[in-house]
Amino acid sequence: MIKINNVKANYFLLIFLAAVSVRSINLTQPLLEGAATRQVENAMIASNFYQDKLNILYPYLNDFGKDPAYQMIEFQLIPFLGAIIYRLAGGVYESLLRCIIIFFFGLSAVFLCKLVRYYFDKTLALCAVFVFSFSPISIYLGRAFHYEMPMLFFILASLYYFSLWRDREKRIYLFISAICCSVALLLKVINSYVLFILLFLAAEKFRGKIFRKLDLYIFAGIILLFTVPWYMHARSVMVRYPNMYSFYYNDTLSFMWQMMKFWLSNSLFYKINFDNLVTYTLTPLGFGLAIAGFFIKSENKNDRLMYVWLLSACILFIAAPAEATQGYYQIHLLLPCSLLIGKSVTKLAKLNFFDKAIFGRKLFIPAILLIVFVVVTRYSIGLYRVPESLGNVVKTGKVVQSLIKKDDLLIASAGNSAELLYYCNRRGWPFMIDLEAKRQQDKTDGTDVSKKIYDPIEVLERLRKEGAGYFVSASKENEFLKNKTFSEYMFTNYKLIKESPDYIIFDLRGKEKR
Numbered sequence: 276m277i278k279i280n281n282v283k284a285n286y287f288l289l290i291f292l293a294a295v296s297v298r299s300i301n302l303t304q305p306l307l308e309g310a311a312t313r314q315v316e317n318a319m320i321a322s323n324f325y326q327d328k329l330n331i332l333y334p335y336l337n338d339f340g341k342d343p344a345y346q347m348i349e350f351q352l353i354p355f356l357g358a359i360i361y362r363l364a365g366g367v368y369e370s371l372l373r374c375i376i377i378f379f380f381g382l383s384a385v386f387l388c389k390l391v392r393y394y395f396d397k398t399l400a401l402c403a404v405f406v407f408s409f410s411p412i413s414i415y416l417g418r419a420f421h422y423e424m425p426m427l428f429f430i431l432a433s434l435y436y437f438s439l440w441r442d443r444e445k446r447i448y449l450f451i452s453a454i455c456c457s458v459a460l461l462l463k464v465i466n467s468y469v470l471f472i473l474l475f476l477a478a479e480k481f482r483g484k485i486f487r488k489l490d491l492y493i494f495a496g497i498i499l500l501f502t503v504p505w506y507m508h509a510r511s512v513m514v515r516y517p518n519m520y521s522f523y524y525n526d527t528l529s530f531m532w533q534m535m536k537f538w539l540s541n542s543l544f545y546k547i548n549f550d551n552l553v554t555y556t557l558t559p560l561g562f563g564l565a566i567a568g569f570f571i572k573s574e575n576k577n578d579r580l581m582y583v584w585l586l587s588a589c590i591l592f593i594a595a596p597a598e599a600t601q602g603y604y605q606i607h608l609l610l611p612c613s614l615l616i617g618k619s620v621t622k623l624a625k626l627n628f629f630d631k632a633i634f635g636r637k638l639f640i641p642a643i644l645l646i647v648f649v650v651v652t653r654y655s656i657g658l659y660r661v662p663e664s665l666g667n668v669v670k671t672g673k674v675v676q677s678l679i680k681k682d683d684l685l686i687a688s689a690g691n692s693a694e695l696l697y698y699c700n701r702r703g704w705p706f707m708i709d710l711e712a713k714r715q716q717d718k719t720d721g722t723d724v725s726k727k728i729y730d731p732i733e734v735l736e737r738l739r740k741e742g743a744g745y746f747v748s749a750s751k752e753n754e755f756l757k758n759k760t761f762s763e764y765m766f767t768n769y770k771l772i773k774e775s776p777d778y779i780i781f782d783l784r785g786k787e788k789r
């Protein structure tokens with residue numbers, strides 16, 4: 276029988292196939308569920324690679340007017356892979372982007388199983404994979420075009436091969452671990468928290484000799500060799516071609532410190548993260564088991580890895596609190612929490628808890644699985660539907676492509692993000708009509724609102740002077756007409772060229788009284 280580190284494949288494969296099947300539902304769904312902005316930005320970069328040049332050193336977005344908005348925050352490996360697959364497939368098929376992520380989910384599940392089995396046992400490994408596979412946040416990020424699932428794979432692979440090197444001291448394992456760690460740091464620098472886990476593993480093994488291990492210096496050198504040139508290049512590009520993403524490279528430490536002071540002293544930070552943890556990350560059932568696992572007395576010295584991993588992931592939330600309030604960052608907490616949940620389940624198994632249950636093991640375990648199914652479905656079902664607020668984006672995009680020339684610039688209104696621009700396949704600017712709500716949100720986020728403009732008419736006129744030729748709203752009733760001052764201004768001053776109950780399009784190239 277096929278085995279994964281002595282874990283019988285029949286149990287693992289059952290979980291694996293069920294998890295992949297869950298993520299394959301509605302595979303052709305537009306990239307508009309969950310954190311849609313990050314999805315369409317990644318997809319936009321992939322589309323630009325496909326339609327323009329496969330130059331991974333200069334990835335760009337279409338949401339900064341006529342000039343490309345170079346997005347140098349992350350190394351754009353995943354959109355680059357998407358563009359290559361587009362070229363092989365002969366067209367833009369978003370379902371292929373989802374398949375890339377599902378593929379990385381599969382690799383992550385395999386390496387999580389291998390890593391946990393290496394330090395613990397097969398029961399805990401299967402429990403951890405089960406929790407990881409069916410957490411609502413994992414289901415979402417295991418099919419959405421985000422970086423998180425590829426990041427987890429490279430983190431898990433780095434930890435696994437580093438563990439093999441630590442115990443066997445074969446440099447091939449060290450090189451693989453270092454390369455995987457480098458890719459994880461390139462995908463997002465916040466993945467640096469994995470270095471604390473690696474440091475713990477090395478210190479636990481070598482103790483006082485850790486600073487005399489040449490291989491560890493080789494490991495650090497490989498990481499620096501891969502990451503430093505990219506981030507130096509990224510900063511130089513942002514200096515030469517500044518855009519809305521430039522602030523990541525402008526006085527980074529000062530920005531981080533300001534965000535830490537604001538968010539870590541704000542009760543909203545803790546409320547948001549707690550709510551996300553109890554619902555979409557662990558569910559109430561998983562949260563209870565994780566808390567129990569945290570306090571269960573350790574019987575295996577390797578249990579320290581769970582706590583170090585959890586603490587290291589928490590460092591990410593402290594260092595980048597503004598980003599951490601976005602729910603999908605909690606995927607980094609899911610991995611150590613899956614170990615804690617597994618610890619609770621294995622402890623219950625050792626106490627014969629399932630046999631002593633009122634219905635006995637044969638009925639109790641199916642009942643628990645049914646409860647898990649209901650709870651997970653409760654928090655995951657919405658991820659298989661396009662939100663009502665973005666329901667007209669794809670339709671409006673098709674209308675724009677049939678009416679407006681490829682080189683014309685758009686002001687695209689669908690919330691305050693790039694979704695509409697992406698589905699219009701045009702360059703331009705995302706636009707928010709309800710800027711008063713944006714002003715209140717900026718105040719909540721700690722932004723200095725005195726230096727920003729919150730009058731939609733003034734913003735529109737500035738963009739028109741920069742070359743905007745058309746205004747498009749994919750939410751006619753809920754956004755455009757809801758702001759009477761702005762809608763009356765548009766009807767009075769610009770030519771209406773097409774409308775429906777769902778969308779409205781104006782020509783901005785010349786003022787025209789009605």
